[in-house]
Amino acid sequence: MMKKLTDSLWNFLQTKVKPHFTKGGKFENLFYLYEAIETFLFLPPEVTHDKPGTHVRDGMNLKRLMIHVVFALIPAMLFGIWNIGHQHYIALGEYVGLSEGLMDKFLVGLKVFLPILIVVMAVGGTIEVLFSVIRKHPVTEGFLVTGPLIALIVPPTIPLWMVAVATAFAVTFGKEIFGGTGMNIVNTALLARAFLFFAYPAHMSGDQVWIYLGEAADRVVDGFSGATPLAVAAEGGYQALKTFSYQSYGFWDMFFGWIPGSIGETSTLAILLGAALLLHTGVADWRIMAGMLLGGIFTAFLFNMFPANEYMALPWYYHLVMGGFAFGLVFMATDPVTSASTFTGKWIYGFIIGVVALIIRVLNPAYPEGVMLAILLGNVTAPLIDHLVIKSYISRRERQVSAIVPSPKTQEPVKESSHA
Amino acid sequence: MAYPVIKLKRGYDLLIEGEAEEKIIPLPETPTTVAIKPTDFLGIRPIPKLLKKEGSIKAGEPLFYDKDYGEELTWTAPASGEIAEIRRGPKRRIEAIVILLDKEQDYYEHEATLDNADSVRKALLSSGLWALMVQRPYGLVPRPDEKPDAIFMSMFDTHPLAPRLEFLVKDYEEDFLAGWEALKKLADGLPIFLGYSAERPHEDIFLSLNGENIRKYFFSGPHPSGNVGVHIHHVFPTYKGSRKIWTIKPQYLVWWGRLFRKGIIDLTTKIALTAHEVKEPAFYETIAGVNVKALLKDQLKNDHVRVISGNVFTGTKIDMEKGHVSIKDNMVTVIPEGDFPEFQGWLITHYPKPSISRTFLSGILYHLGIPVRYKVNTKMHGERRPFVVTGEYEQVTPMDLYPQHLLKAIIVKDLDLMEQLGIHEVIEEDLALCEFVCTSKTPVQKILREGIELFRHEVG
Numbered sequence: 001m002m003k004k005l006t007d008s009l010w011n012f013l014q015t016k017v018k019p020h021f022t023k024g025g026k027f028e029n030l031f032y033l034y035e036a037i038e039t040f041l042f043l044p045p046e047v048t049h050d051k052p053g054t055h056v057r058d059g060m061n062l063k064r065l066m067i068h069v070v071f072a073l074i075p076a077m078l079f080g081i082w083n084i085g086h087q088h089y090i091a092l093g094e095y096v097g098l099s100e101g102l103m104d105k106f107l108v109g110l111k112v113f114l115p116i117l118i119v120v121m122a123v124g125g126t127i128e129v130l131f132s133v134i135r136k137h138p139v140t141e142g143f144l145v146t147g148p149l150i151a152l153i154v155p156p157t158i159p160l161w162m163v164a165v166a167t168a169f170a171v172t173f174g175k176e177i178f179g180g181t182g183m184n185i186v187n188t189a190l191l192a193r194a195f196l197f198f199a200y201p202a203h204m205s206g207d208q209v210w211i212y213l214g215e216a217a218d219r220v221v222d223g224f225s226g227a228t229p230l231a232v233a234a235e236g237g238y239q240a241l242k243t244f245s246y247q248s249y250g251f252w253d254m255f256f257g258w259i260p261g262s263i264g265e266t267s268t269l270a271i272l273l274g275a276a277l278l279l280h281t282g283v284a285d286w287r288i289m290a291g292m293l294l295g296g297i298f299t300a301f302l303f304n305m306f307p308a309n310e311y312m313a314l315p316w317y318y319h320l321v322m323g324g325f326a327f328g329l330v331f332m333a334t335d336p337v338t339s340a341s342t343f344t345g346k347w348i349y350g351f352i353i354g355v356v357a358l359i360i361r362v363l364n365p366a367y368p369e370g371v372m373l374a375i376l377l378g379n380v381t382a383p384l385i386d387h388l389v390i391k392s393y394i395s396r397r398e399r400q401v402s403a404i405v406p407s408p409k410t411q412e413p414v415k416e417s418s419h420a
Numbered sequence: 421m422a423y424p425v426i427k428l429k430r431g432y433d434l435l436i437e438g439e440a441e442e443k444i445i446p447l448p449e450t451p452t453t454v455a456i457k458p459t460d461f462l463g464i465r466p467i468p469k470l471l472k473k474e475g476s477i478k479a480g481e482p483l484f485y486d487k488d489y490g491e492e493l494t495w496t497a498p499a500s501g502e503i504a505e506i507r508r509g510p511k512r513r514i515e516a517i518v519i520l521l522d523k524e525q526d527y528y529e530h531e532a533t534l535d536n537a538d539s540v541r542k543a544l545l546s547s548g549l550w551a552l553m554v555q556r557p558y559g560l561v562p563r564p565d566e567k568p569d570a571i572f573m574s575m576f577d578t579h580p581l582a583p584r585l586e587f588l589v590k591d592y593e594e595d596f597l598a599g600w601e602a603l604k605k606l607a608d609g610l611p612i613f614l615g616y617s618a619e620r621p622h623e624d625i626f627l628s629l630n631g632e633n634i635r636k637y638f639f640s641g642p643h644p645s646g647n648v649g650v651h652i653h654h655v656f657p658t659y660k661g662s663r664k665i666w667t668i669k670p671q672y673l674v675w676w677g678r679l680f681r682k683g684i685i686d687l688t689t690k691i692a693l694t695a696h697e698v699k700e701p702a703f704y705e706t707i708a709g710v711n712v713k714a715l716l717k718d719q720l721k722n723d724h725v726r727v728i729s730g731n732v733f734t735g736t737k738i739d740m741e742k743g744h745v746s747i748k749d750n751m752v753t754v755i756p757e758g759d760f761p762e763f764q765g766w767l768i769t770h771y772p773k774p775s776i777s778r779t780f781l782s783g784i785l786y787h788l789g790i791p792v793r794y795k796v797n798t799k800m801h802g803e804r805r806p807f808v809v810t811g812e813y814e815q816v817t818p819m820d821l822y823p824q825h826l827l828k829a830i831i832v833k834d835l836d837l838m839e840q841l842g843i844h845e846v847i848e849e850d851l852a853l854c855e856f857v858c859t860s861k862t863p864v865q866k867i868l869r870e871g872i873e874l875f876r877h878e879v880g
Contacts, residue, residue: 006763039803043765046800047726047758050855050863052848055755056434056580056732058857059773059780061802063766065809065859068779140805182806182860281779285811341810342822390825394840397820401659 006042013038032132036139039063066141068283072274073148073331079270080263081109084156087211087260090247093221098258112212113263117151119160123167124150131176142181142188142337143171149189149331152264153324153372154196155204156212162200166192186379187338190372197372205368207231210260228260230323230361230368237310238318254321265327268320275330284334287346292329295354296320303362311362319358328357328371338379342389349385353378425618426654428641428818432776432786432853434580435793436732440692440701440751442587447704451714454499454707455507455516455744456483461551463560464489466513474503478528480547480685483517492564495548498687498709498747500526516744521707527684534601534680537608544606547679552672552748556649556665557658558872559847569663570656571607575626575670576617578646579731581694581753583703586623588671588690588750593625598681599673604631611635615651626670641818649850653819661844671750691715692751695732696795697725709747712738720754726798728753733852734865758799766802773801776815776857805860813854813864821845823854827864830871835878843875 020026021034038044040063048055085105086098095101124143132139150167170192175184197204207226225246232240232249241249253259257267265271278284300316307313319325333339333353340349353374360370367373458468464486471482471494482494500522507516532543544550545564555562562568577585589596603612611633616622618640637655639645648667652658658665671689678686687708694701699719706714712727728735730749738744745752762770769780774794777783785792813823821842829837848865855864 002763009763010761039766042761042763043799043801044803045759045761046803047798048800050866052734052736052865052869053863054733054852054855054865055726055728055735055737055753055798056436056774056796056856057799057801057861058777058859059769059775059782059801060777060857060859061766061861062805062808062859063802064777064779067767138803142808180806182808282777282783283779336810337808339810341824343811343814346811386825390822390841393820393822397659397840397842401657401662 010042013041029133032136032138033129036129036132062141063144065283066144068277068281069145069331070148072277072283073145073152073264075270075273076152076264076267076327077113077148079257079267080152080265081113082106083258083266084109084112084212084263086258087156088213088216091211091213091220091224091226092216108212108214112156113151115160116154116158116163116263117148119163120150120167121147123164124171127168127171127176131180135176135180137180140181142175146171146175146188150192153189153193153262153327155209155261156263157209158196158203162196162203166195166199169195182337184337185383186376187332187335190332190376190379193372194376210262226260228323228368229254230261233314233318233322234311234365234368237312238314239310241314241318251315251318251321254318262324262327265324268326271326271330278330278334284330285336285339285346287343288334288339288350289329291347291350292333292354292357293320293350295351296325296329296358297354298351299355299358300362303358314362319361323361323369324371325357328353328375332371332375333378338382340382340385340389342386342393345382345385345389348389349378349382352381352385423616423636423638424655425638425640427618428639428645428650428654430814430816430818431642431644432816432857433578433642433791434732434774434796434856435791436580436694436753436755437696437793437795438694438698438701439581440583440694440703442584443702444690444705445700445702447706447714448717448719449714451521451706451710453504453518453520453711453744454501454709455518455711456495456498456709456747457516457744458484458495458514460746460748461495461561462554463558466511468495468514470506470514470517472503473506476500476502476522477519478526479687480528480530482546482548484514489561490564493545493548493550493561495551496528496685498685499707500528518744525686527686530679530683530685532680532683534598534605537605540602540605540680543679544602544676547685549672549676549679549685552675553666553668554847556652556667556847557661557844558876562666566664568610568666570611570613570665571603572613572615572648572652572656572665572667573603573670574615574646574648574651574667575622576615576620576646578617578643579733580643581692581751582646582731583690583692583751584620585670586626587703589625589674592674592677595674595677595681596625596670598677599675600629600677602676602680603668603673604634607633609633611656613637613651613655615639615646615648617646644850644853645818647850649846650818653821653845658844659842660839669748672748687747689750691745691749693719693754694751695753695755697721697754697756708750709744712743712745712752713741715745715752716740716754722756725754725756728755732796733856734849756795756797758797758801771795777859800861802859802861804862807860807862809859812857812859813851816853816857817851819845819850823851823864827862827867827871830867830874833874835875838871838875839879843871847872 021031085108088108089095170188174188174191178184211226229249255268300319303312340346357371357374468484468486470484477497479500480496483497485494502520504520505518509515530547533539551561553562614636616638618638689708690703692703727740729738729746775783826841
């Protein structure tokens with residue numbers, strides 16, 4: 001039954017729709033748009049044809065890879081939607097308990113999140129198609145992930161037009177002018193956020209943007225504060241977090257994520273669920289995650305050892321659940337296109353990001369959060385890291401090869417050796 | 421005496437249904453033609469000089485030579501009969517010389533003695549059996565006037581469905597051992613490296629090969645642990661072209677042996693017919709280079725298949741009706757064509773697909789070490805994309821290499837970087853797995869060959 005249905009859909013596409021988009025058809029310019037839709041619906045019948053080349057190919061492809069990142073984002077996305085509503089209602093003094101008003105909170109969250117996501121996808125998707133038509137290359141899958149990522153790293157109060165402008169900027173100047181997916185130097189989603197951050201700082205930082213109040217802004221409870229844990233900790237360190245009166249900002253509150261912040265970044269638990277999927281499937285590289293985690297812990301630990309101020313004394317493990325550290329670690333730093341490409345390089349790249357993120361976060365008073373900038377810096381240094389790793393590989397090989405010269409007449413001394 | 425064991429971890433064993441049973445079954449149809457394909461021999465020009473274009477020819481009679489290699493090295497007819505066709509491809513390049521088989525084979529007599537290195541060399545050159553050797557770097561036919569630094573022979577084949585090499589030389593033991601003597605004479609004191617499997621049991625015929633300056637190494641791990649290129653990389657690397665190495669497969673020594681024992685070219689061998697589209701996967705005993713139709717009659721489960729001379733990673737597609745098995749191949753793989761659309765096939769797995777990716781059940785099972793045999797097809801399973809994923813090639817390359825960086829160096833034609841990243845150490849078969857696993861569906865082998873050719877012509 002299903003087979004019959006899909007077969008007739010395929011035949012319909014091939015006989016009735018495709019001719020309009022191929023050479024000589026009415027919409028031949030839009031061929032790649034048609035192709036994108038067809039390849040979304042059907043894995044094409046293309047067979048292996050290279051000479052010389054393998055006759056059998058692995059079932060993996062880029063669409064499958066990308067969709068698994070999207071799957072991994074779902075927990076953070078669902079939690080983020082709920083949390084928009086949750087923060088909204090406790091600001092009004094309603095449904096203060098975690099389990100209360102689940103549906104209402106969710107609906108408020110959807111009302112905020114869906115328009116952002118739709119605007120991002122529409123703007124980004126249109127630009128992708130536009131470029132594919134002009135540059136005559138297939139529409140690639142990159143934006144499938146970039147879109148949701150952008151929507152998850154902005155504050156819930158972000159005006160939609162800003163989202164649109166930032167997305168357009170990032171997709172055009174961050175990716176397409178370099179040649180599209182696979183060619184970009186910095187992470188497209190983070191570039192969108194950086195654009196917003198520097199172009200419209202009032203909407204991206206401070207205490208007013210992290211909690212969606214909507215039309216109820218004048219009904220907030222006494223003592224309301226929209227400050228994120230990062231901002232509170234930056235002011236007065238551990239003590240300030242403990243004594244913060246409006247909400248409880250304990251370690252576990254931040255781990256579970258019922259705190260204000262960018263939409264998808266607050267719940268470390270939800271992000272860890274995504275990380276579990278990415279690591280289990282091998283879609284994201286564990287070396288980068290481990291490197292960044294180590295870098296972050298190392299730096300925070302160093303601050304703990306020499307606490308010149310209250311913030312530096314904040315226990316190191318707090319940094320892992322605050323702000324965008326977990327989200328950046330799992331979803332941003334691991335972007336294979338913009339990260340280092342050698343195994344050794346990945347460790348170094350991750351470590352550098354972890355260190356720089358903490359340095360900006362704790363030592364630089366101008367920016368409360370450093371993860372975004374640290375990853376962008378990491379992206380820019382990744383080619384250099386790879387270059388150095390490859391250079392050291394080359395000199396090692398040269399030394400090694402000149403050393404192996406078997407003696408002419410006898411078998412070499414027997415020893416068990418293990419390689420690769 | 422204990423020999424060094426080299427443990428390799430990276431790689432992938434693609435298990436396909438339809439392994440050939442180790443028995444010889446009668447040919448379903450008497451072979452009518454054999455062909456020799458100049459394209460099987462890398463390094464020679466597209467249009468070699470033909471010594472005979474028509475008329476009858478004896479098995480082993482000189483057929484063509486290449487201008488670059490000189491007249492000393494002549495390729496000879498694989499069997500006796502009538503020259504039926506010179507099959508040409510684009511730009512008149514010769515793709516195959518087809519010989520209509522005689523009922524009774526008539527052999528051209530060669531002078532071949534095992535006296536010394538020079539007599540062996542001369543016999544191999546004039547009989548064309550020389551060209552069965554492959555030179556590293558670049559994977560070419562060795563030049564007649566050169567001497568290598570070592571000779572390598574891998575005693576096992578880890579490609580999907582590849583036959584056990586002991587079985588290929590079984591029944592021809594005397595020929596094989598005579599061929600081995602010839603190889604030792606040819607080496608003339610240079611080391612011969614033999615690579616054995618540390619996991620698959622070997623028979624005495626291989627294990628007992630001995631002599632002066634023979635070195636034995638054992639390798640464990642998944643494919644490509646049986647590739648001679650991997651062996652060379654670990655025990656006697658050719659990095660930056662520091663060494664020249666000749667390689668040969670054990671089964672070819674049988675033909676060498678016949679040359680020296682009887683003075684004739686007798687390319688009788690065993691050919692395995694494999695994979696799940698074959699009714700009875702088993703071995704045939706016939707002449708190498710035979711027309712494939714003779715093997716396939718009544719053996720196919722359906723018609724919509726691809727017939728591959730060789731294995732699914734490095735073999736060549738041949739025409740079911742008119743094609744011939746390559747002389748250098750001892751197997752034919754038949755798999756279904758995958759030219760059908762799959763609804764949401766990139767997301768939904770309609771049937772088990774082999775993969776190293778743990779987004780598939782098959783990938784999870786593989787990583788858990790549970791062996792599963794698959795029915796495969798020729799589907800691309802996705803569209804070509806720029807490089808996105810990193811670390812994927814390294815996962816299946818048990819060598820100290822950066823395959824993806826090497827490919828990028830080739831794509832941008834950076835000759836220095838190509839050399840530094842080890843273009844001398846690999847040929848197509850060594851990176852074929854990278855092509856199999858590639859998420860972006862990059863034609864790895866094609867790019868690599870283009871890079872090797874570019875490098876060879878620019879640098880020499």
